[in-house]
Amino acid sequence: MLSKNTAFFASFAAAGVLLLSACGGGDDGSDAAKAPDAKSSNSAPAADGSMDLALKSGTAAQNDAPKKTGDWANPPGKPATKPVQRKWVQLSAAKAGALDPVVVNGSGFTLYRFDKDTASPSRSTCNGACATTWPPVLVGPGSKIFVDGVRPSDVGVVKRGDGARQVTLGGWPVYRFSKDLKPGDTNGQGVGGTWFGVQPGGQKSGVPADAAPAETPDAAQAAPASSAILFDDADFSDNGPAQGVAGAGCQNVARPEVTSSISVSGSMKLWTGAGCKGTSKVINGDVADLSSIGFDNKIRSVAFGQTSQQ
Numbered sequence: 001m002l003s004k005n006t007a008f009f010a011s012f013a014a015a016g017v018l019l020l021s022a023c024g025g026g027d028d029g030s031d032a033a034k035a036p037d038a039k040s041s042n043s044a045p046a047a048d049g050s051m052d053l054a055l056k057s058g059t060a061a062q063n064d065a066p067k068k069t070g071d072w073a074n075p076p077g078k079p080a081t082k083p084v085q086r087k088w089v090q091l092s093a094a095k096a097g098a099l100d101p102v103v104v105n106g107s108g109f110t111l112y113r114f115d116k117d118t119a120s121p122s123r124s125t126c127n128g129a130c131a132t133t134w135p136p137v138l139v140g141p142g143s144k145i146f147v148d149g150v151r152p153s154d155v156g157v158v159k160r161g162d163g164a165r166q167v168t169l170g171g172w173p174v175y176r177f178s179k180d181l182k183p184g185d186t187n188g189q190g191v192g193g194t195w196f197g198v199q200p201g202g203q204k205s206g207v208p209a210d211a212a213p214a215e216t217p218d219a220a221q222a223a224p225a226s227s228a229i230l231f232d233d234a235d236f237s238d239n240g241p242a243q244g245v246a247g248a249g250c251q252n253v254a255r256p257e258v259t260s261s262i263s264v265s266g267s268m269k270l271w272t273g274a275g276c277k278g279t280s281k282v283i284n285g286d287v288a289d290l291s292s293i294g295f296d297n298k299i300r301s302v303a304f305g306q307t308s309q310q
Helices: 010-015 128-132 305-309
Strands: 031-034 056-058 090-096 098-106 112-114 145-149 155-159 165-169 196-197 227-231 242-246 249-252 262-265 267-274 276-285 300-304
Touching: 090 165, 098 196
Parallel strands: 056 145, 090 145
Antiparallel strands: 031 155, 090 098, 112 196, 155 165, 227 242, 227 262, 249 300, 267 276, 267 300
C-alpha cells in the first residue's frame, strides 16, 4: 500500500542509541532539541531534566517493537494520551494518496505540519481543541523514534505548552488528523490553506517548492459558493457544535455570533449584522481561525453568489 524508501545508517548501528537533549528555549518558553547526525557520539541527558530518546534506523517491526505499543496502540483519529502510546513513533518516507513523498507513522497514517507553527525556533501553536482535531505526534521519556527513509539530522522534539514533547521534522512540529481513519488517508491535506502533509525534511508535501503564497481573503475572487459549514470552534473542530447555511443571496445564520471557523468551497461574504448589514468581509475558501481576520464570534449573516462580490 505504501511505497517506502528505507535508509540504513551504518554509523547508527554502531552507536546503537542516540540521545536527544531538549535545551532551554527562548523567551517564548519553548524547549526544543534537534537530533544529532549519525556521526555524533552519545551524550547523557542534560541536567535541566531533558529526556533521552533512542533514535534508531529502520521500522518498528524491523526493530522488534512490542505489540500494542507506540503507533500500534494509538487509535485512528485519537490523541496519544497513554504512556504506552508514546513508547515509540515511526517516521517513514512513503506515498499516501497523491502525496509523494510524505511521512507516515508506524501504522501508515499521514503526518502533517501547520503553517502557523514555526520551525526556527521550533514552536507548536496548535493547542486545546486544535490538538484534538490535529493530534500532535508525542513521545515520552526513554521513547524510541524509528527513522525509515528520514535523515536523523532532520528529527527533533519540542516542548509543548502542556509540557508534552512533540516530534519535529526540519524543525516543524508534526501531527496526525482526526478525520484520517485508515492508513493512507490524506483528508487533512490543504485544510484551511494551512495544513499540509510533511515531507521527510519538513517541507510541505503536495506543494511545489516555488509555489506562490496562498492568497489572502481580500485577494483575487474565487468562484462563488452556495453553501458553507460554520464551526463553533477554530480549526474545524468536531468537538463543538456546527451549523450549515446554504442558498442564494443573503442568509441569516441560525445561531449568530458563535462561529470560529468556516469550511467553504468558493467565495462568500461574512456580515456582522443580520440581513447582510454592518461590517463585511469576503473570504475565498476555508478559514480555520476567524480571529485571524477579525471575525471570531461575530457572524450574524452571510451572502452567497453575486451578493458576495458587491
